Amino acid sequence: MSGAATPRPEVAEFLLFLEKERNDSPHTVRAYRRDLLAFQRFADGYYAAVWEWGQVDRLALRGFMGELTRGGQARRSVARAVSTLRTFYRFLGTRYGIVANPARGLRLPRPERRLPAVLDRAQMEELFAFAERAARDGGFQEVRDLAMLELFYGTGMRLGELSGLSLGDVDVVADQVKVRGKGRKERILPIGRAAGRALRVYERERATLLAGLRPGRGDHRALFLARTGRRLSPRSVQLAVRRHLRLFGERTGLKVHSLRHTFATHLLDAGADLRAVQELLGHTSLSTTQVYTHTSVERLKRVYQAAHPRAK
Numbered sequence: 599m600s601g602a603a604t605p606r607p608e609v610a611e612f613l614l615f616l617e618k619e620r621n622d623s624p625h626t627v628r629a630y631r632r633d634l635l636a637f638q639r640f641a642d643g644y645y646a647a648v649w650e651w652g653q654v655d656r657l658a659l660r661g662f663m664g665e666l667t668r669g670g671q672a673r674r675s676v677a678r679a680v681s682t683l684r685t686f687y688r689f690l691g692t693r694y695g696i697v698a699n700p701a702r703g704l705r706l707p708r709p710e711r712r713l714p715a716v717l718d719r720a721q722m723e724e725l726f727a728f729a730e731r732a733a734r735d736g737g738f739q740e741v742r743d744l745a746m747l748e749l750f751y752g753t754g755m756r757l758g759e760l761s762g763l764s765l766g767d768v769d770v771v772a773d774q775v776k777v778r779g780k781g782r783k784e785r786i787l788p789i790g791r792a793a794g795r796a797l798r799v800y801e802r803e804r805a806t807l808l809a810g811l812r813p814g815r816g817d818h819r820a821l822f823l824a825r826t827g828r829r830l831s832p833r834s835v836q837l838a839v840r841r842h843l844r845l846f847g848e849r850t851g852l853k854v855h856s857l858r859h860t861f862a863t864h865l866l867d868a869g870a871d872l873r874a875v876q877e878l879l880g881h882t883s884l885s886t887t888q889v890y891t892h893t894s895v896e897r898l899k900r901v902y903q904a905a906h907p908r909a910k
Contacts, residue, residue, distance in 0.1 A: 603635070605631065605634065605635060605638070606638060608651060608690060608693075608694065609631075609634045609635075609638070609686070611693070612630070612634070612686055612689050612690075613627055613630060613631055613634075615689065616630060620781075621781055621782050622780075622781060623758070623780050623781065623782065625758065626780065626781075629678070629682070630682050630685075630686075633678065633679040633682035633683070634682060634683070634686060636662075636666070636679065637662055637679070637683060640661070640662045640665055641654065641658065641662075644658055644661055644662075645658075651687075651690055651694075651696060652696045652698070654700050655698075655700050656700045656701075656704060658700070659680065659683065659700050659701055659704055660704075662679070663676050663679075663680065663707070666679060667707075673707035673708065676706075676707050677706040677707055680701055680704055680706055681701075681706070683700075683701040684699065684701035684702060684704075687699040687700065687701055687702070715850065715851040715852050715853075715856045715859065716856060716859045716860045716863045717846070717852065717856065717857075717860045719864065721846060722751065722860065722864075724845065725747070725842060725843075725845060725846075726744075726747065726748075726792075728842065728845055729743060729744045729747050729842055730744060732744070733796075733799070737803075738803045738804075738806075738807055738825065739825065739838075741796075741799055741800050741803045742800050742803065742804075742822060742823070742830075742838075743838045743839075743841075743842065744796050744799075744800070745793070745796040745797050745799070745800035745822075746760065746822060746835060746838065746839065747796075747839065747842060747857070748789075748790075748792055748793035748796040748797070749775070749789065749793055749797070750839070750854070750857035750858065750861070751793075751857050751860060751861055752789050752790045752792065752793035752861075753775060753777070753787040753788075753789055753793070753861070753878070754787075754857075754858045754861035754862055754878055754879050755775075755777050755787065755858070756779065756855075756858060756880075757832050757835060757836065757854050757855065758832055759777040759778065759779055760777075760822070760835060761822065761829070761830060761831065761832040761835050762777075762778060763775070763777070763820075763821040763822065764819050764820060764821055765801075765804075765818075765819060765820070765821050766819075767821065768789075768797060768821060770789075770794050770797050770798050770801075773788060773789050773790070773791070773794050774786055774787060774788055774789060775787050775789055777880075779880040780880065780882075783880065785877070785880055787878060804821075804823060807823065807825070807827060808823075808827055811827045815827055816828070817829045822835070835854065836853075836854050839853075839854045839857070840853065840854070843856070858879070859890070861878075862875055862878075862879060862887070862890040863890050865878075866890050866891060872884065872887060872888065872891065875887055875890070
């Protein structure tokens with residue numbers, strides 16, 4: 599696939615609609631843009647002439663899916679690209695009167711079923727023991743990292759939600775935090791006592807850091823800061839958490855999102871209601887949350903196979 603690095607006018611208008619009118623997150627808008635540009639590049643070569651959105655048919659979309667698959671894209675990514683085109687054609691129907699939606703009814707590849715990597719309770723205790731020792735012996739960075747780990751595991755929030763927190767979003771008296779999720783939807787999450795303690799210690803370190811900067815320097819609004827006083831970027835949060843997860847080795851498949859998976863799995867293991875966990879995670883669909891019930895079942899199967907005398 600070649601060419602087409604710039605969105606067509608209809609695509610640019612659609613992306614602006616997602617951002618300004620539908621209020622989608624920047625991450626979501628970038629994903630739509632990436633998929634639509636990929637299709638533009640494919641269509642430029644497929645039609646070998648000037649083409650319009652109204653002439654695209656199902657055969658062309660099947661060719662696009664095949665091109666993505668041959669290029670090494672996972673089935674989940676191919677399905678997402680077709681879903682993007684389906685949504686885009688609904689927009690074209692509303693704005694431009696293009697009635698035919700070639701992506702409607704197109705059979706999507708069944709995504710691979712992947713269970714998320716999670717830590718068991720003993721591993722979580724080991725992780726926090728390690729982080730707590732580092733915070734006692736270290737300084738600002740170690741205290742901050744412990745507070746971030748506690749919030750990730752204590753609330754199940756996403757990476758972008760944590761990095762976007764402001765100081766005013768956290769109420770350590772009421773033990774709750776306000777997060778802005780996908781689509782900028784707000785939800786209030788409870789935080790445990792351990793997270794509350796870690797945050798109170800961190801807030802004192804944060805105040806000391808800002809007080810030591812020159813006047814006008816530092817982000818006084820952001821909750822989690824770098825040593826420079828600027829808001830900690832999502833990438834920097836990832837690196838900080840990965841430093842701690844290396845405790846369990848490099849090939850475990852554990853990453854920042856594993857703490858969110860672990861939060862949900864441990865709640866369900868302890869008998870929490872699935873819909874309550876759905877609300878805490880900020881999932882729109884219950885089916886998205888149900889993957890964690892599969893995680894719990896698979897873990898129980900492994901325990902059964904290893905321990906029961908009649909299992910083998």
